[in-house]
Amino acid sequence: MECQYLDDVYELFLLGLLKPKEATEVKEHLERGCPYCKDHLREAAQSVYFLLSVAKGRKPPNSLKAEILRSLHRT
Amino acid sequence: MPHEPTAEQLLAGIAQHDGQALANLYDLTATNLYGLICEIVSDHNAAQNILKELFLRLWRDAKRIEAGGGSVIVWLTLDARAKAVDWQRGQNGLRTSAHSRLQALSKLMSWMPGRADMADIDKRRHLLEKLVHRLPKPQTHLLELAVLKGFTETEIAHQTEQPPGRIEHELRAGLRFLRHRLRAVMGTWSANI
Ligand SMILES: [Zn+2]
Numbered sequence: 001m002e003c004q005y006l007d008d009v010y011e012l013f014l015l016g017l018l019k020p021k022e023a024t025e026v027k028e029h030l031e032r033g034c035p036y037c038k039d040h041l042r043e044a045a046q047s048v049y050f051l052l053s054v055a056k057g058r059k060p061p062n063s064l065k066a067e068i069l070r071s072l073h074r075t
Numbered sequence: 076m077p078h079e080p081t082a083e084q085l086l087a088g089i090a091q092h093d094g095q096a097l098a099n100l101y102d103l104t105a106t107n108l109y110g111l112i113c114e115i116v117s118d119h120n121a122a123q124n125i126l127k128e129l130f131l132r133l134w135r136d137a138k139r140i141e142a143g144g145g146s147v148i149v150w151l152t153l154d155a156r157a158k159a160v161d162w163q164r165g166q167n168g169l170r171t172s173a174h175s176r177l178q179a180l181s182k183l184m185s186w187m188p189g190r191a192d193m194a195d196i197d198k199r200r201h202l203l204e205k206l207v208h209r210l211p212k213p214q215t216h217l218l219e220l221a222v223l224k225g226f227t228e229t230e231i232a233h234q235t236e237q238p239p240g241r242i243e244h245e246l247r248a249g250l251r252f253l254r255h256r257l258r259a260v261m262g263t264w265s266a267n268i
Contacts, residue, residue: 008247008250011250012247012250015156015222016160016172016177038185038186041186042186042187043254044254045153046192047254049196050196050253051207051222054207056110059105060123060126065101068097068130069094069098071127072094
């Protein structure tokens with residue numbers, strides 16, 4: 001499979017951390033609907049999600065929820 | 076006792092503009108999301124704004140997100156990270172493109188992990204957390220700089236005064252370690268790693 005050379009960049013691509021030129025190459029490749037890369041991007045998303053979900057939870061102030069709910073019908 | 080609705084059931088309600096469904100999804104996710112945003116941005120007012128905007132975007136885009144078929148929790152997490160990274164980078168006078176790049180990507184195709192994938196991760200979470208602690212310290216630090224702070228390999232090399240090639244190698248090795256362990260853990264219930 002020719003796109004195995006992309007194996008190490010899916011996470012960085014997903015995080016927006018590839019150099020613009022490299023990111024464009026990956027994006028153009030993905031736009032051709034490569035199933036190998038789609039699977040690997042999904043796997044990278046799991047990895048990244050896991051890393052992000054290790055962060056310690058913190059309770060937002062109670063007033064924030066009410067503020068969001070009040071704003072709903074103005075959007 | 077009735078079953079708690081899942082995040083995806085709540086998303087379906089939000090897509091129909093059910094405010095109670097949004098309130099319930101907020102209750103389910105806000106503590107984790109706010110914790111993540113506060114890890115990334117230094118200002119609590121900004122963190123609250125980011126969380127608020129996130130739920131307002133969800134309200135507007137719920138139909139499209141639902142049609143994509145991916146896990147709404149992953150969408151919220153990636154979106155929160157991208158917005159927080161952009162805010163913090165903007166404060167530091169750096170280029171901000173994390174969110175626009177993520178949006179472009181989300182239109183590309185249905186690569187988002189589904190609800191079943193995420194349930195698998197959550198079931199194996201304690202095992203995965205043990206694995207992250209096995210990463211060498213310098214790699215853990217690099218992952219934090221890239222994933223949480225949104226620094227590029229070139230920026231990290233500049234800050235740490237190390238050759239860019241070395242940073243690239245170490246960061247990608249850290250991501251590879253995690254990817255391979257994740258594969259092992261997701262592949263077998265009783266993986267002895
Ligand atoms: Zn491919």
